[in-house]
Amino acid sequence: MILAILEIVKGSLTETSLETVTAARDLAQKSNDSVAALLMGKGVSTLAPTLKGIHTVLVAEDPHLEGYLPDALAEIAAYAIRQKSPKIALAPGTETGNDLMARVAARLNLGLATNCVEFSVEGGSLKRVTRLNWGGSLLEEVEIFSSPILLTLAPHALAAQSADGATPTVETLSLTLTEKALRVRMKELIPTEKKGISLTDAKIVIGGGRGMGSAEAFKMLEELASLLHNAAVGATRVATNNNWRPHSDQIGQTGAQIAPDLYIACGISGAIQHMVGCKNSKKILAINKDPEAPIFQRADYGVIGDLHQVVPALIAELKKLKGA
Amino acid sequence: MKVLVCVKRVPDTGGGFKLTADGMRVDTTNLGFTVSPHEECAIEEAIRIIEKHGGSSTVLTLGPQAAQEQLREAIAKGITSAILLEAEDYEFWDPAATAQAIAETVKSLGFDILLFGNESADTCNYQVGLRVAHLLDLPCVTGIKALEIQNNTAIAKRETKDGWEVYEVPLPAVFTVREGINTPRHPSLRGIMSAKKVPIEQKKVTKPASQIVRKALKKPQEGRQLEILGQGVDAVPKIVEKLREVGAI
Ligand SMILES: Cc1cc2nc3c(=O)[nH]c(=O)nc-3n(C[C@H](O)[C@H](O)[C@H](O)COP(=O)(O)OP(=O)(O)OC[C@H]3O[C@@H](n4cnc5c(N)ncnc54)[C@H](O)[C@@H]3O)c2cc1C
Numbered sequence: 001m002i003l004a005i006l007e008i009v010k011g012s013l014t015e016t017s018l019e020t021v022t023a024a025r026d027l028a029q030k031s032n033d034s035v036a037a038l039l040m041g042k043g044v045s046t047l048a049p050t051l052k053g054i055h056t057v058l059v060a061e062d063p064h065l066e067g068y069l070p071d072a073l074a075e076i077a078a079y080a081i082r083q084k085s086p087k088i089a090l091a092p093g094t095e096t097g098n099d100l101m102a103r104v105a106a107r108l109n110l111g112l113a114t115n116c117v118e119f120s121v122e123g124g125s126l127k128r129v130t131r132l133n134w135g136g137s138l139l140e141e142v143e144i145f146s147s148p149i150l151l152t153l154a155p156h157a158l159a160a161q162s163a164d165g166a167t168p169t170v171e172t173l174s175l176t177l178t179e180k181a182l183r184v185r186m187k188e189l190i191p192t193e194k195k196g197i198s199l200t201d202a203k204i205v206i207g208g209g210r211g212m213g214s215a216e217a218f219k220m221l222e223e224l225a226s227l228l229h230n231a232a233v234g235a236t237r238v239a240t241n242n243n244w245r246p247h248s249d250q251i252g253q254t255g256a257q258i259a260p261d262l263y264i265a266c267g268i269s270g271a272i273q274h275m276v277g278c279k280n281s282k283k284i285l286a287i288n289k290d291p292e293a294p295i296f297q298r299a300d301y302g303v304i305g306d307l308h309q310v311v312p313a314l315i316a317e318l319k320k321l322k323g324a
Numbered sequence: 325m326k327v328l329v330c331v332k333r334v335p336d337t338g339g340g341f342k343l344t345a346d347g348m349r350v351d352t353t354n355l356g357f358t359v360s361p362h363e364e365c366a367i368e369e370a371i372r373i374i375e376k377h378g379g380s381s382t383v384l385t386l387g388p389q390a391a392q393e394q395l396r397e398a399i400a401k402g403i404t405s406a407i408l409l410e411a412e413d414y415e416f417w418d419p420a421a422t423a424q425a426i427a428e429t430v431k432s433l434g435f436d437i438l439l440f441g442n443e444s445a446d447t448c449n450y451q452v453g454l455r456v457a458h459l460l461d462l463p464c465v466t467g468i469k470a471l472e473i474q475n476n477t478a479i480a481k482r483e484t485k486d487g488w489e490v491y492e493v494p495l496p497a498v499f500t501v502r503e504g505i506n507t508p509r510h511p512s513l514r515g516i517m518s519a520k521k522v523p524i525e526q527k528k529v530t531k532p533a534s535q536i537v538r539k540a541l542k543k544p545q546e547g548r549q550l551e552i553l554g555q556g557v558d559a560v561p562k563i564v565e566k567l568r569e570v571g572a573i
């Protein structure tokens with residue numbers, strides 16, 4: 001059995017959950033095995049019939065399971081793995097999926113390979129997996145010696161595919177959650193105010209780095225953004241560490257992952273930890289005064305020059321075009 | 325209050341990766357070393373907790389002798405003491421083994437708060453903190469971006485798309501920290517000088533059999549073809565053209 005441990009947000013299976021199901025079906029097909037999925041939460045059994053191409057859906061519907069209860073979910077998932085002894089159990093490599101599987105792995109005293117992007121199945125068994133290192137700027141091939149094999153799948157490593165087939169058999173898991181499993185629980189959710197276009201939704205992102213020189217200078221990027229459709233301003237770690245911008249504006253390995261149509265990098269050297277956050281941009285335009293800056297090896301368009309001259313000139317030109 | 329922070333020494337790779345000839349490691353010739361930004365923030369958080377509530381803080385790393393550099397930098401910023409679990413082959417320890425060694429060392433030291441990075445900079449396993457928590461039978465909240473201590477309770481917050489999730493856990497507890505929880509300070513010159521003299525507690529540790537074994541490192545494809553639009557302000561018309569192409573204006 002290949003067991004897919006799925007994430008449900010606001011009553012629906014997430015995109016990364018569907019990717020996980022796709023990977024599980026693929027692994028099962030290559031190793032001639034069956035596929036099961038585990039659904040945990042309140043009222044999740046209604047989702048079971050939507051899962052096609054899967055043999056069994058295990059359902060755990062404890063009334064306690066509201067909000068994020070990581071230890072409770074881990075108890076259930078560990079129980080399911082003990083009961084069913086799958087060859088492989090995999091979950092989405094999201095923040096919550098990685099958190100859950102680490103708790104499961106600790107409970108079962110098993111290894112866990114997080115954020116996998118490739119699987120190599122030979123002679124019907126999973127030999128090696130490739131996982132992300134450095135937030136995705138390097139790949140690591142590993143061999144896993146523990147059994148069952150526990151994995152998480154990096155988001156968007158593959159595209160979710162629908163499948164045909166009979167509706168799966170539903171099996172209810174019942175176990176009583178201990179007090180301890182409920183000790184880490186969300187008490188409250190404080191909604192954040194949505195203001196403007198978010199970095200991850202913007203079609204155009206303008207990023208500023210050390211070359212901006214000050215918090216003041218970012219006003220010019222804000223102005224440029226206001227002259228473009230669907231644009232937002234981002235920053236490098238140098239800019240956020242200098243308090244020129246809030247950390248929520250940071251793009252990169254330890255910041256946001258963006259995928260706009262165009263990323264305009266101003267005064268940014270192109271360090272891999274920054275670029276891994278914007279590598280999914282359709283096009284990258286770099287403005288840098290140093291022709292040797294590494295960003296020019298990772299961009300589609302380059303402007304060699306002082307951003308403090310280029311950006312104001314660009315703003316003036318756009319205003320002229322708007323006025324005309 | 326006794327606070328522990330765990331950090332991992334990693335190369336500061338900046339412009340790009342070079343791999344060693346056997347493809348097993350990042351070639352660190354001519355590279356400096358650092359710790360993950362998440363861990364820098366964990367260090368800052370530990371210092372702030374002690375400044376506010378009193379007590380002591382300890383930084384711990386499992387790594388080579390050279391990792392004294394990262395420990396002393398933390399002390400220079402204000403951490404009280406340091407522990408080095410010496411393993412020259414630390415890059416090949418899997419997270420279960422690292423967690424086991426850390427848990428064994430700290431279990432009798434009576435820490436109230438144990439801070440980790442959300443994930444290490446290089447191998448990004450997302451699990452050492454949670455595994456240590458499990459081995460010590462402590463509650464753990466991951467990926468936190470705010471932490472407040474009231475009496476013997478910690479209020480930790482995680483930031484999600486929908487808002488701030490608030491968790492309340494009794495101490496002792498483990499937290500894994502994300503960058504953005506604070507802005508780390510720089511060490512003072514005086515801090516750097518006095519950190520040189522602080523003795524570091526050292527213990528040699530041996531790698532147990534790994535469940536996850538590295539076979540190779542590989543670089544992903546990077547395929548962009550650079551077109552130079554021009555020098556300085558002369559490039560403006562071409563930039564406008566590109567903005568039009570993507571529908572930005
Ligand atoms: C584990 C880890 C995680 C990290 N995570 C992130 C992350 O999430 N995001 C991130 O951004 N960084 C991250 N970093 C830091 C990263 O390695 C770089 O240090 C950082 O991205 C550099 O920022 P920068 O390009 O603004 O500054 P610099 O590297 O100093 O580059 C500044 C550039 O500006 C140019 N410049 C200067 N003045 C001008 C001017 N007037 N006009 C035009 N160009 C000018 C210079 O030529 C130079 O190329 C991380 C590092 C580590 C080790």
Ligand SMILES: Nc1ncnc2c1ncn2[C@@H]1O[C@H](COP(=O)(O)O)[C@@H](O)[C@H]1O
Nearest residue numbers: 330331386440441443444449450451452
């Ligand atoms: N070798 C190590 N020594 C000390 N702490 C470590 C080590 N490896 C990982 N950690 C800690 O565990 C966190 C998570 O690591 P990982 O599970 O590898 O992503 C890191 O951010 C560190 O705080």
